[in-house]
Amino acid sequence: MSPSQPIIEAREVFKVFTAQGNRHDRRAFLALHDVNLAVDAGRFVALVGPSGCGKSTFLNMIAGLVRPTEGIVRYKGAPVEGVNTDAGYITQDDNLFPWRTLQENVEVALEFRGVPATGRRAEAGKYIAMVGLGGFEHHFPHELSGGMRKRAALIRTLIYEPDVVLMDEPFGPLDAQTRVILQDELLKLWEGSGKSILFVTHDLVEAIALADEIVMFSRAPGTIKRRYTVPISRPRDVFRIHAHPAFGDFYDQVWRDLKEEIIEVALEVRER
Amino acid sequence: MTAQEAAAGAMGVPRGRGDTLLRAVEEQERARERRARWGIVAGRVAVGVGFLLAWELASGRLVDQFFVSRPSAILGALWTMLVEENLLYHLRFTITEALAGYIIGASAGLLLGFALARVDLVFRIVEPFVVAFYGIPRIALAPLFILWFGLGITSKIAVATVMVFFIVLINTIAGIRAAPLPLLQVARVMGASEWDLQRKVIFPAATPFIIAALQITVPQAMIGAIVGEFISSNRGVGHLISREAGLLDTPGLFAGIFSLLAVVLLMNQGITFLGNYLMRWSPRRGITRDVV
The missing domain is CATH 1.10.3720.10 (MetI-like)
Structure with a gap:
């Protein structure tokens, strides 16, 4: 991979889904329409857009869990074919394995990768300490709070050092305070790591607080409507991001564009 | 260590009275658990003995012993x-x-x-x-x-x-x-x-x-x-x-x-x-x- 080459690249990507429900009325619908995007290594990119615009589908394509119907998605220059085990993938649900303790959950990716037990344990211990979960190693997921589970989901992905981390509304289900704390922890874990992050969110404040760049999808069929560079330097204070002098105008600008799409969606729903 | 204890330890807040209370509640819980266990055993024995006793008494009086022994x-x-x-x-x-x-x-x-x-x-x-x-x-x-x-x-x-x-x-x-x-x-x-x-x-x-x-x-x-x-x-x-x-x-x-x-x-x-x-x-x- 040459240094100038983007780490992720989508070219003229289309996706058609067919509803599996009624056999006699197999309706297909267009989820993505001519998506073109290049992400440079080391960037933190937020994907925003109205519900159902295909952001998650796009993320799943980079993870290799969904194939484009047409067009091509490249990862480090090579087309994504099959599951992309080089990337990290974190969803809205923490998806911890309920039958594994915290430590076993954090270790699992290394286990899949054939790392011996002693090495796994040491590495997991390091990450567990990093996010303040020491003392909970032998707890099962149902014995942990939402924030703790989310931290566990985060470090069990970071532990195998993926170059790209795909995050699909990871902090969606959390309460407002835990959310900001985790945003702060995520930034601290990411800054200086050189990793690229693609982060789907519905929360514009979150997008502004975390990302270098915001990519806005249009309503379905989703296509990229606009890209913005966040005019706030790093390191950032997520707890007081709204007090930054550049925040207000930038937020208004992004929100105006998003609002247009949301209103259109609402009108289309009413017509139906 | 329970989740609560670990949480208290992780936060590192000294709290004498709270810890005493924690210990007391845990002890109470354990005692309750013991009592419940014995209650279940006693209940099972009572049901079993009652059933056999009722059978023994009913047999030959309410129902022909030939059929139910x-x-x-x-x-x-x-x-x-x-x-x-x-x-x-x-x-x-x-x-x-x-x-x-x-x-x-x-x-x-x-x-x-x-x-x-x-x-x-x-x-x-x-x-x-x-x-x-x-x-x-x-x-x-x-x-x-x-x-x-x-x-x-x-x-x-x-x-x-x-x-x-x-x-x-x-x-x-x-x-x-x-x-x-x-x-x-x-x-x-x-x-x-x-x-x-x-x-x-x-x-x-x-x-x-x-x-x-x-x-x-x-x-x-x-x-x-x-x-x-x-x-x-x-x-x-x-x-x-x-x-x-x-x-x-x-x-x-x-x-x-x-x-x-x-x-x-x-x-x-x-x-x-x-x-x-x-x-x-x-x-x-x-x-x-x-x-x-």
């Missing part, structure tokens, strides 16, 4: 069987048949379930056949198996096997297909191979179903063995029971039934231990006791 007479018959008719010898055969059928049927059901359920196309092709075979009244196969495998122990094992096999197979398939897709996807992205998926994601996700099947089929295996013995055999508890029935010996009949009951209870206990171990991660067994 009475616990004291059954105990006597059990003793006679034990010392004079070699009950243990017969039990050994029946247990061997039931256990062998159970193990063969359960392992075959598990293995085939894993082979069939993972590939959707394969599953959709074989599904009607599995359902059809499951729908056969399996006990009706017993005479056929005696024809095939002879009068010995093999035919009884075969009957017990089919009693167990289909239930385990169908539950295993249902369990595998209930494994949550997001867990499978996340595991794949984290680098899991197909073998990893089967062993570390799909199997644990299916355990609640599999354990349920293993529990349901314990008495089924016993039914298979006994019915096989009823149809034709010269040993086993089923043979004993059918002989007592031929002699119109009600106490002996009940004695045979009770000895089978004891065996089934023991086997069930074993499966319960296994289930508790495999399902130790399940929230129901965790700290959620406070839910009303």
